[in-house]
Amino acid sequence: MKNERVTVIDIAKAAGVSKSTVSLVLQGSPLVNDGTRAKVTAVMRELGYVYNRGAANLRQSGAKSKILGVVVNDLTNGFFAELAVGVDMVVQSAGFVQFLSNTSESLDRQSEVIASMREHGISGLILSPARATTAADLKPIVASGIPVVVVVRNVPGARVSSLVSDNQQGTFAGVQHLVSLGHRQIAFLGGFNDTAVFEDRLHGYRAAIAACGLEPADALIIPSAPSRAGGVDAVGRALATDIKPTAAVCFNDAVAFGVCDGLRAKGLEPGKDFAVVGFDDVIEAKTAVPALTTISVDPQAMGRRAAQLLLKQINAGKAEAESIISSVRLVVRSSCGATDADPSVKVETGL
Template sequence: MASRAKATILDIAREAGVSKSTVSLVLQGSGLIRPETAVKVRKAIEDVGYVYNRGAANLRKAHSNVIGMVINDLTNPFFAEMAVGMERVFQSAGIVPFIANTAENPVRQEEVLKSLMEQGVAGLIVSPARGTTSGAFRRLETVGLPVVFAMRRLPESRIPVIAPDNHRGAWLATAHLIGKGHRRLAFFGGSSDLVVYHERLGGFREACEALGIAKRDTIVVEGETSRKGGIACLDTALAAAEPPTAALCFNDAVAFGVMLALRKRGLEPGADFAVVGFDDVIEAQHYMPALTSVAVDSAGLGERAAHVMLKMIQSRTTRAEDHIGAVNLVIRESCGPDRHKGMGDAA
């Protein structure tokens, strides 16, 4: 009897031929498990003699001091800066953050989320990978685990989001380029399966329409949100019959790639082609030329996400208000001189 009383969830999982997380969900009475699987798990519980102490389990859950930070791309300086902001808040609160990089892979993301749930995390802050569907997080909502999305939201999801004002940031950047005399503009990078892409592209298009740039004088090139993506976007745009003279880039990484590609062609960023980024990572101000970019308080957004998570855990809720952070345009040298002045001087 003594040995039977020491049975663990792992013993049940082995006996039933299922995962530890499946056993946990059955013990919690979750409706996500198929009836036939639940019956098999309950039989295994009886066979191994497991005794489930719900009070102890709830106490452990209530006092868990581990929070998962699941980031889509830690090679992007923006997300690294945001993660530092989260970690700063958690450290001061005595929370242990567990950080994972999904590298924009939804399959890897699912593996990480499953593992973190099995470890009994108190909550999750997630920047969803490309290709993530809302259904991937319904199970987390069902079991009552607090989740906050950082930077990216999913269509039809009720999970709270901490993000910058993407639409306004793109509008400000596009208006700046038009104000400098550019009449053929491009939007580089990102993909249509991301809500943030549509928010930034929407700001770009709205500014063009409001300020007299015809749709035929704009070009939109989807691409990877990296330097490699920026290089490919520029090559595509300059091959057009009437190439653009300026571009708003999905993020700073794309903008850095565009500037590299310009130099390979013997063109000078700013002087020959205007470039604006989005995020204003630390590297932007030290680049040559320094990059004009939409400033997003990356560390501040990370701190806000962490504070919201702590409040949700303390209140034992999965609901919170979205937070849309302010943005502003930081003007540097990558947009070059005013084209109106240049044309006036030539005349």
């Protein structure tokens, strides 16, 4: 019965106590002795039961929850802050409030915060899953009937809605652009190689390398943490290879910023000595020096769309799974070496 829709009656039967005793335990009543409380609590843990404290309060008042959960895997990445802003734009106007939490890529933390949000009666959940999240990890909240939208990273087999960007097309366009600027040794830098997003973006990179008639070089595919520090590390390793890359498509903008830092540390100027393309188009991409060429996902728009999808399911009263792949576009700025002097390339400048 673990991870199914467990009821108070199920708990009472498994623990060999009455339904009213289970209710007293849930309410923290001093009328229950410690031994019984420990036995009931152990059964609840074993069966995966979550007491929806918020829902209980709402049943007493006759109201409905106006709370949505938003759980992301890395709030230190500006992408997710912008995504949360997009979510808030939609849910606030609909009379909801979001509870935001960060998992730092921890599955245990993710389980804890989702259980806590369920206990407080959320009406729906937007989740950017931690690494290695499986359909089984989401089974308890799916079984509860709470609508869920996963964003950025898909979870194969999970019966939830998903909203991801066109990762393959994005890196394909990035490589094509660098080839059009004359580059032939192009690296793919950053990202955890055990995530579906990494696989998709790497697939687009490999496909573009083949389509452009370039020789593939596995030595130029360098995973790292999808962070600024990860970018510094990845470009250092790339420049140490026998194949000397002159350009890179990065897993995300955070990695791209780190690549620029790493290049400068080695006396190379991004956009002049080495071309850099990011992925995401966070706010800082436009104001960075040099301004970052990147694959634009528009994180705020993704947040708005995820919120709209979730509210649609909440209003419909049922969680029917939908899968959406949002389009991306190449935004050319200075970090790739393109300039206004290139007549075939439109370079975005100014604010």
